[in-house]
Amino acid sequence: MDDPSGKKRRTADCALIVELMEESMALSQKKGHHPLTPGCNCIVCINKRKDILKGPPRQWRYRL
Ligand SMILES: [Zn+2]
Numbered sequence: 001m002d003d004p005s006g007k008k009r010r011t012a013d014c015a016l017i018v019e020l021m022e023e024s025m026a027l028s029q030k031k032g033h034h035p036l037t038p039g040c041n042c043i044v045c046i047n048k049r050k051d052i053l054k055g056p057p058r059q060w061r062y063r064l
Contacts, residue, residue: 021043028042036048 024043028044
């Protein structure tokens with residue numbers, strides 16, 4: 001069964017995420033290049049934090 005209220009909520013969530021992304025992009029543009037700053041919500045710092053949470057990059061292995 002179609003749930004119009006659930007659909008509406010999902011759309012609102014998407015709009016919120018897009019808004020947050022736009023905000024973090026604008027923030028990083030405004031701040032320019034800067035090192036990872038705790039509490040900074042610009043897109044660059046968010047991505048750097050994500051990388052840290054992921055841990056060190058896996059070693060690339062090539063099989064020929
Ligand atoms: Zn930042």
